[in-house]
Amino acid sequence: MLKKLLPFVEHVLKKPVWDCRMCGQCVLHSTGMTCPMTCPKTLRNGPCGGVRENGNCEVIPDMQCVWLKAYDRKVYLPLPTVWKDHFNELRPPVDMRLQGSSSWINLVTKRDQQTPAGWSTTDESH
Amino acid sequence: MSQMREKLENTNEVVFTSEFPALDGGGMAKVEKNAARLAPWFVGVNATDNPAAHAHASNTASAIAMKMHGIEPIMQIVCRDKNRLAIQADMMGAALHGIDNISLLTGDDVTAGDEPESRRVFDIDSTQAINIARIITTGKYLSGRKIDPAPDFYISAVENPAAPPFDYRIERALKKYRAGAKYLQLQICYHSDRLEKFCAGVAKIAPDLKLIPTIVLVKSAKPMSFMHDKVPGIDIPQDILNRVSSAADQAEEAYKLTVELAKHAMTLPSVRGLHVTDFRHDDSLERFMYDLGQKPRN
Numbered sequence: 001m002l003k004k005l006l007p008f009v010e011h012v013l014k015k016p017v018w019d020c021r022m023c024g025q026c027v028l029h030s031t032g033m034t035c036p037m038t039c040p041k042t043l044r045n046g047p048c049g050g051v052r053e054n055g056n057c058e059v060i061p062d063m064q065c066v067w068l069k070a071y072d073r074k075v076y077l078p079l080p081t082v083w084k085d086h087f088n089e090l091r092p093p094v095d096m097r098l099q100g101s102s103s104w105i106n107l108v109t110k111r112d113q114q115t116p117a118g119w120s121t122t123d124e125s126h
Numbered sequence: 127m128s129q130m131r132e133k134l135e136n137t138n139e140v141v142f143t144s145e146f147p148a149l150d151g152g153g154m155a156k157v158e159k160n161a162a163r164l165a166p167w168f169v170g171v172n173a174t175d176n177p178a179a180h181a182h183a184s185n186t187a188s189a190i191a192m193k194m195h196g197i198e199p200i201m202q203i204v205c206r207d208k209n210r211l212a213i214q215a216d217m218m219g220a221a222l223h224g225i226d227n228i229s230l231l232t233g234d235d236v237t238a239g240d241e242p243e244s245r246r247v248f249d250i251d252s253t254q255a256i257n258i259a260r261i262i263t264t265g266k267y268l269s270g271r272k273i274d275p276a277p278d279f280y281i282s283a284v285e286n287p288a289a290p291p292f293d294y295r296i297e298r299a300l301k302k303y304r305a306g307a308k309y310l311q312l313q314i315c316y317h318s319d320r321l322e323k324f325c326a327g328v329a330k331i332a333p334d335l336k337l338i339p340t341i342v343l344v345k346s347a348k349p350m351s352f353m354h355d356k357v358p359g360i361d362i363p364q365d366i367l368n369r370v371s372s373a374a375d376q377a378e379e380a381y382k383l384t385v386e387l388a389k390h391a392m393t394l395p396s397v398r399g400l401h402v403t404d405f406r407h408d409d410s411l412e413r414f415m416y417d418l419g420q421k422p423r424n
């Protein structure tokens with residue numbers, strides 16, 4: 001029951017504020033409270049090279065680049081330091097199976113931290 | 127062994143790279159002709175992956191053809207058209223043919239191309255793709271499945287020092303470095319101050335990360351205005367545009383400007399070479415290389 005109800009509640013609460021896309025693996029805290037899934041290229045690790053001179057998006061010219069907003073908010077919002085420290089972490093590929101599920105449940109069960117067996121973020125060569 | 131790796135890691139030589147013209151037809155004769163023009167000057171040449179969201183002969187097929195004609199390919203893979211399975215297949219296909227230089231890019235959006243109705247994929251982003259290429263060099267796929275022996279990729283990426291948010295561009299370059307990129311080809315940057323700041327920032331925090339800024343050979347102010355107006359992420363200061371558009375001999379003025387930009391870029395910290403894009407298609411490539419003190423490679 002909770003599994004069915006929570007995605008609904010989460011969507012109702014997060015959609016108006018963050019335009020939540022229900023990817024099921026929320027990273028808002030580490031991206032200046034800006035949802036990277038609202039980037040037309042769904043980039044989770046920073047902006048593409050097409051950001052316009054006025055700071056707007058390559059794809060949607062009258063929208064500010066999501067990552068510009070994220071970076072500004074990271075710099076200026078009074079967010080906890082550990083959240084700010086996570087801004088430059090390498091976020092893993094999205095697990096498409098979690099689309100539509102509640103990231104709250106996935107957080108509690110740690111399901112959102114599962115990555116493919118080969119994924120590692122440490123480069124021993126430097 | 128990759129000459130790109132050899133030159134960048136084991137020598138202090140200035141490394142020039144370029145871009146292979148996208149292939150649509152004309153078969154190997156066309157490849158041969160382009161290869162003959164580029165081979166004397168460039169250590170590595172980019173094999174592009176549907177540049178500007180236009181379909182062409184595939185990145186892997188082009189890279190193989192280039193290799194057959196004595197050009198060392200730097201095979202680009204963009205995230206726009208392929209999911210993580212197809213991207214790993216590209217990497218392994220390259221490895222199968224002894225192509226070691228892999229460059230990972232986000233890619234222009236489908237709306238930049240001639241088939242804007244296409245589905246955009248972006249299953250993974252460029253930084254994740256860099257990391258996956260690195261994971262493959264450790265002998266496994268993203269899933270953990272074993273690869274034996276592991277390919278020996280020399281991994282690179284692209285960054286745009288000229289697009290906002292400027293301060294964050296340095297952090298993002300470092301993120302790509304941490305993921306596994308050994309050098310970055312930089313998007314064309316007509317703002318010298320931005321390029322200076324970017325290179326200094328990178329040099330300070332990751333002195334091992336090598337930078338290769340782009341220089342574009344153009345014949346007049348027209349292609350410059352086009353880039354400025356039509357290509358998101360490229361901005362050309364008005365005084366630079368005026369300098370070329372008001373010149374009596376635009377081709378010569380554009381050439382002089384390019385040489386100045388190139389010489390300036392080469393003085394910046396962490397810059398180990400230049401990426402030369404030739405929109406002129408005349409004899410100025412040769413002149414340019416000689417003016418920068420280069421001699422044809424044997």
Ligand code: SF4
Pocket residue numbers: 038039040041042043046047048049050051052056057058059060064065066067068
């Ligand atoms: S400009 Fe910004 S919002 Fe637009 S596609 Fe690029 S990163 Fe995403």
